[in-house]
Amino acid sequence: RKEVEQDPGPFNVPEGATxxxxxxxxxxxxxxxxxxxxxxxxxxxxxxxxxxSGNEDGRFTAQLNRASQYISLLIRxxxxxxxATYLCVVNALDSSYxxxxxxxxxxxxxx
Amino acid sequence: xxxxxxxxxxxxxxxxxxxxxKCEQNLGHDTMYWYKQDSKKFLKIMFSYxxxxxxxxxxxxxxxSPKSPDKAHLNLHINSLELGDSAVYFCAxxxxxxxxxxxxxxxxxxxxx
Numbered sequence: 001r002k003e004v005e006q007d008p009g010p011f012n013v014p015e016g017a018t019x020x021x022x023x024x025x026x027x028x029x030x031x032x033x034x035x036x037x038x039x040x041x042x043x044x045x046x047x048x049x050x051x052x053s054g055n056e057d058g059r060f061t062a063q064l065n066r067a068s069q070y071i072s073l074l075i076r077x078x079x080x081x082x083x084a085t086y087l088c089v090v091n092a093l094d095s096s097y098x099x100x101x102x103x104x105x106x107x108x109x110x111x
Numbered sequence: 112x113x114x115x116x117x118x119x120x121x122x123x124x125x126x127x128x129x130x131x132x133k134c135e136q137n138l139g140h141d142t143m144y145w146y147k148q149d150s151k152k153f154l155k156i157m158f159s160y161x162x163x164x165x166x167x168x169x170x171x172x173x174x175x176s177p178k179s180p181d182k183a184h185l186n187l188h189i190n191s192l193e194l195g196d197s198a199v200y201f202c203a204x205x206x207x208x209x210x211x212x213x214x215x216x217x218x219x220x221x222x223x224x
Contacts, residue, residue, distance in 0.1 A: 032211065043201055043215035044154065085152065098144070098167055099213055101154040 001026055004102035006088050012108045017078045021105045023071040023088030032091040033064055035073050038104065039084045047073075047086070078109045114138050117202045117216035124192055125224055131188045132219045134202030142166075143185040144213065145177060146201040154201070160185055192223045 006023045013019050025033075033050035048055065050062040050071055061074040071088055088102035117134040124130050136143065144167075145157040159167035163179045174190045185202060202216040 034212070038152075041218075043217050045215070046212045049211070087154070098156045098159055098169075100156075101146075103151065103153045 002103075003027060003100045004088055004090050006102040006105045008103060008105060010106040010108050012110060013078055014110055015078055015080060017109075018074065018076045019078060019107060020075075021073045021086055021088075021107075023073075023102055025069050025071070025088075025090045025100075027090070028069060030069075030090045033062075033071050034089040034091075034099070035060075035062055035071075036087040036089050036101070037084045038087055044087055044101075075107075078107075080109050080111065083107055083109045113217075115202055115204055115214050115216040117200075117219055119219060120217060121220050121222075123222045123224065126192055126194060128192050129188070129190045130192060130221070131186055132200055132202075132221075133184070133186045134216055135184050136202075136204040136214070136216075137183065138204055138206070138214060140204035140206045140214075141182050142205045142207070143179065143182070144203040144205075145185065145187050146203060146215075148199040148201060148218070150198070158185075158187075189221075192221075194223050197221055197223045 004025050035047040036044040037047045038044040048057050050064045054063040059076045063072045085104040085106045087104045090100045115136045142161045144159045146154050148154045157171045158177045160179045176188045179185045199218045199220050201218045203213040205213045
C-alpha cells in the first residue's frame with residue numbers, strides 16, 4: 001500500500017464549478033499535512049497546510065480526519081488558473097526530515 | 112531572487128556517462144533534499160541533509176552520491192548513468208527538523224539516451 005494515495009484524475013470541470021479531492025495516508029503517526037500545487041513542467045509549491053480543525057484560504061478549504069486518515073481539498077468557484085496537479089503531502093513523526101508525496105490529482109478547468 | 116536554484120535545467124547525456132546537478136538555496140535553511148519525479152509524476156525523496164550531515168538515504172543506488180559542502184549547497188553526482196535514471200530531479204530546502212514547508216528548485220530534466 002502506498003503511504004499517501006490519491007485519485008489521479010483528471011478531473012475535468014467547467015469554470016465556476018466546485019471540485020473536491022481526497023487523499024488517504026497509511027502512517028497513523030503522521031503529524032503534518034499539506035496540499036501542494038504543481039503546474040505543468042514546474043516545481044511543486046505549497047498551497048496550504050491542513051489542520052485538524054480544518055482551514056480555509058479564499059476559495060480553498062482543507063480538512064483532516066485523523067481517525068479515518070483522510071485529507072480533503074475543496075475548491076470553490078474554479079478558475080482556469082486552477083488547472084494544475086494537486087499533491088497531497090504528509091510528514092511522518094518518525095521521519096521529520098522528509099515529506100511524503102501522493103502521486104497527485106490532475107485538475108483541468110475548462111471555459 | 113531565486114530562493115532555490117539548480118543547474119542545469121536540462122541535461123541530455125548518453126548511458127554510462129557521469130554527470131552532476133548543482134543546487135543552492137539563499138533562504139538560510141538548514142535542511143536540503145533531493146527528490147526524483149519519474150514519468151508517472153510520482154515525487155520520491157532520495158536524500159536529505161541537515162547542516163551538511165546526511166539524514167536520509169532512501170535506498171538509492173550508490174551510483175548516486177550527494178555532497179553538501181555547506182548548508183546552502185547540495186549537489187548530486189550520478190555515475191554510470193542508466194536509461195532508468197531519466198527523470199526530473201528536484202532540489203528542495205526547509206527550515207528546522209520538522210518540515211513545515213519545503214521550497215523547491217525549478218527541477219533538472221535528465222534524459223539518458
